[in-house]
Amino acid sequence: MGELLNRLSRAADLPEEILARLSQVVLLGDAILTAEGHLGVLRCEPQQVVFRSRSGLVQISGEGLCICRIDEQELEVRGQIAQVELLREGGNS
Amino acid sequence: MALRLQALVQGEVRIRVTGDRAAFLSAAAERGLPLYDIAYLGEDITVTLALKDVRRLKAVCHAAHCRFRPLHRRGWPFLMRHIVRRPLLIIGALLFCCALTLLSGIVMSVQLAMPRPLTPEQQLQVLQIAEEQGIRAGQPLWSMDAEAAEYAILTQTDFLTFVEIEKRPQLVITAVARREADAGPNGLLPSDVVAERSGVIEEILVLKGTAAVQPGDVVAAGDVLIRGLGGGELVAAQGLISAACWYESYAEWPLLAIEHLPLGKARAGLYLQDKNGSRLLLGAPAPAQLYSLSSRSLPFAAGRKSGSPVELIYQVYTKADTVLRSYTETEAVELAALAAEEAALAQLPADAAIISRSYRRLDEAESIIRLHLQLQTRQNIGVYRQLDNATAEAYRQELLLPPG
Numbered sequence: 437m438g439e440l441l442n443r444l445s446r447a448a449d450l451p452e453e454i455l456a457r458l459s460q461v462v463l464l465g466d467a468i469l470t471a472e473g474h475l476g477v478l479r480c481e482p483q484q485v486v487f488r489s490r491s492g493l494v495q496i497s498g499e500g501l502c503i504c505r506i507d508e509q510e511l512e513v514r515g516q517i518a519q520v521e522l523l524r525e526g527g528n529s
Numbered sequence: 530m531a532l533r534l535q536a537l538v539q540g541e542v543r544i545r546v547t548g549d550r551a552a553f554l555s556a557a558a559e560r561g562l563p564l565y566d567i568a569y570l571g572e573d574i575t576v577t578l579a580l581k582d583v584r585r586l587k588a589v590c591h592a593a594h595c596r597f598r599p600l601h602r603r604g605w606p607f608l609m610r611h612i613v614r615r616p617l618l619i620i621g622a623l624l625f626c627c628a629l630t631l632l633s634g635i636v637m638s639v640q641l642a643m644p645r646p647l648t649p650e651q652q653l654q655v656l657q658i659a660e661e662q663g664i665r666a667g668q669p670l671w672s673m674d675a676e677a678a679e680y681a682i683l684t685q686t687d688f689l690t691f692v693e694i695e696k697r698p699q700l701v702i703t704a705v706a707r708r709e710a711d712a713g714p715n716g717l718l719p720s721d722v723v724a725e726r727s728g729v730i731e732e733i734l735v736l737k738g739t740a741a742v743q744p745g746d747v748v749a750a751g752d753v754l755i756r757g758l759g760g761g762e763l764v765a766a767q768g769l770i771s772a773a774c775w776y777e778s779y780a781e782w783p784l785l786a787i788e789h790l791p792l793g794k795a796r797a798g799l800y801l802q803d804k805n806g807s808r809l810l811l812g813a814p815a816p817a818q819l820y821s822l823s824s825r826s827l828p829f830a831a832g833r834k835s836g837s838p839v840e841l842i843y844q845v846y847t848k849a850d851t852v853l854r855s856y857t858e859t860e861a862v863e864l865a866a867l868a869a870e871e872a873a874l875a876q877l878p879a880d881a882a883i884i885s886r887s888y889r890r891l892d893e894a895e896s897i898i899r900l901h902l903q904l905q906t907r908q909n910i911g912v913y914r915q916l917d918n919a920t921a922e923a924y925r926q927e928l929l930l931p932p933g
Contacts, residue, residue, distance in 0.1 A: 476555035482569060486551075506554050507563035 459489035463520060469496060469513040477503065477511070485513050493523040540580035540604030548595030550574045556593040560585060580606060634670045637698045645706040651688055655704050658682045659694075670696050719763035719921060722755040722911040724748045728772035731907065738766030748772070754911050758924045763916065770911040773884065776876050776904045780868035782861040783897045786854050789821060794848040796820070802840040813846075820846035861898040862890075869902035881908035 459473040471487065471494065478493065479486035480503055485496045501515035543566070546553050550573070557564050562585055566577040578586065580602070590597050612618060639659065641652055659665070662678035675694040682692045682704065691705040722738070730746045738755040742748060755766040798812035815822075827841040856864070866888060877883075884905040891899040916924070 474558065476558060477551045478555070480551040480554060480574075502567060502569060503554060504567050505563075505565040506558050506567070508558055508561040511554075511558070 459491060459494075461489070461494060461520070463517065466498075466517045467514060469517055469520065470510065471513075472510050474509075474511050477506070482515070487511065489522075491522060491524075495519075495521040495523055497521075536577075536579050537604050540602065540606040541577055542580055542583055542602050543575060543577045543600045544586070544597045545570060545573050545575050545600055546590070546595050546597045547573045548590075549593060550595075552593040553589065553595045556589045560589055560592075562586070562589055575600060580604065633698055635698065636664075636666050636668050636670060636673075636700045638666055639664060639700045639702065642701050642703045643706065644703070647688070647704065647706050651686070651706070654686060655682055655689070655692075655702065658685050659702055664694065664700065664702070666700075670698070670700075718765060718915055719757045719924075720765045720913045720915045721753045721757045721920070722766045722768055722770065723914045724750055724752045724754055724770075724772075725910045725912045726750045726774055728774035728908075728910055730754075730770060730772050732769070732771040734769040736767040736769075737764050738768065740768075742770075748910075756924070757916055758927065761928060763921060763924055765913070768911060769909060771907055772910045774881070774906050774908055774910065776873050776906065778869045778873035778876070778902045778904075779900070780865045780872060780902070781897050781899045782856065782865035782868065784856050784858065784861050785896065786856070788852055788854045789849040790852045791821065792848045792850050796846045796848075798844050798846075800842045800844060802842050803838060807842065810841075815844070816846055816848075821849045822846055858898065862900070865898045865900040866902070869900045870904075873902050873904045877904070877906060878908060881906040 459471060459475075462470045462472075464470070471489065473490060474494075475488040475490065477485070477487045482500055482502070483497065485501050485503060487494055496513055496517055496519070498518040499516040501513055501517070503511055504514045505512040553574070554564070554567075562578065562582050564576040564578050566575075568575050586597060589595075639656065641647075641655060643652070647655070658681055659678055662681050663673055664675075664678050673694075673696060675696050679692045679694055682702070683689055688706055689704050690707040691703070693703045695701045695703070721741075727747075727749045730742050730744050730748060732744060733740055733742065733754070735755055738757050738759045741753045741756050748754065754770050755768045757764050757766040759766075796813040796816055798814065799810045800807040801810050822844060824842055824844040827843055869888070870886070884907055887903040887905075889901045889903075891901055
């Protein structure tokens with residue numbers, strides 16, 4: 437199914453993340469991270485923020501991190517971001 | 530920004546959430562509850578949400594096993610509720626607006642604007658007539674009839690040509706005096722009006738006598754403009770003669786100039802001056818180096834009928850340095866133009882209006898900027914000159930001649 441969507445999006449010249457409903461994580465410098473299509477927050481600490489996405493868990497590490505805005509589709513993390521990791525199911529990054 | 534404005538219009542609430550904050554944020558996102566301005570407060574978090582979402586907050590907190598406590602509310606709905614609960618505030622605001630409207634409709638002061646000066650007696654007369662017509666401080670503006678007052682001032686005085694009353698709290702009566710010809714230095718003695726300086730006649734208005742020139746004529750200083758001859762007799766000629774006149778001036782400015790620059794260091798001394806010379810009382814003596822001097826005589830023994838035989842002088846020597854200052858050509862031209870204009874303006878009479886300026890550079894190859902300025906003015910050039918015996922006799926003979 438996923439392969440079919442990918443082929444379809446390429447044929448129609450559509451953004452893959454929209455058709456396949458993938459999460460989009462945008463990092464602006466080292467201060468702002470915006471995630472579209474998140475599936476909930478698992479951890480919210482000044483040193484670490486973890487949220488679930490369709491591709492796995494997104495782990496953000498740094499200093500003074502804070503989810504400053506969240507709604508059904510989008511969340512925005514601000515702070516001094518040092519590392520962004522995607523953790524696959526089973527713990528592989 | 531748009532979200533914040535919308536929240537302010539619709540109202541927003543800031544709350545403190547105690548419990549698992551990640552679970553709370555997830556539950557809120559899951560239920561489509563937008564949260565913003567999220568901040569840590571120890572183990573808790575504070576969040577802001579729209580007033581319309583507060584009802585769903587209970588379900589979110591219940592699902593996340595959290596508790597919430599409102600911290601403060603803001604926005605239009607809360608402000609309105611605050612105002613509605615205080616009727617005295619509304620009444621006070623209304624009263625304030627009414628008072629402001631009322632006060633802005635009352636004349637606070639009456640001023641007289643005079644484009645041409647009026648004598649104190651004339652000013653008093655204008656203000657008295659205005660007061661009789663109800664134009665006075667403290668009167669409401671809506672009860673005044675400005676047009677009637679303007680008509681009364683204009684008709685009851687004989688020295689005004691225009692009156693306008695502006696109805697506003699700082700009421701202004703604009704009164705323009707009629708331009709009168711000078712009665713002449715000799716009263717009723719027969720006299721001519723002659724040109725004070727050379728020029729081209731632009732306008733002539735004869736009040737008494739006979740015009741000797743007409744617009745467009747070129748006249749030189751001393752030429753007769755209005756003859757003291759009118760109605761079959763010798764009269765003191767009167768009239769207004771407006772003419773275009775030209776003034777010239779010259780100024781120069783060097784491209785390199787030696788200037789004394791004050792350095793800030795100063796010495797002061799108090800001297801006693803008598804007929805034998807001056808003697809230092811206090812302070813430092815006059816320095817030998819380059820200093821610029823400013824001195825001031827102090828009032829000594831003021832109040833005595835006879836003058837004091839001695840004088841106290843306070844002298845300040847400010848140290849100055851001699852510098853060679855260079856000017857760009859543009860700077861030098863600007864400074865020369867200023868100097869030339871200053872010199873030309875010093876020649877102008879008070880009533881002259883400048884029509885045009887014309888600058889001309891002289892000797893452009895030199896290290897000094899030389900400028901020639903020509904000013905064109907419009908001014909009254911007529912002055913009275915009493916008829917001498919020969920002219921008076923000539924006029925009399927002219928009167929005896931049969932017409933034609």
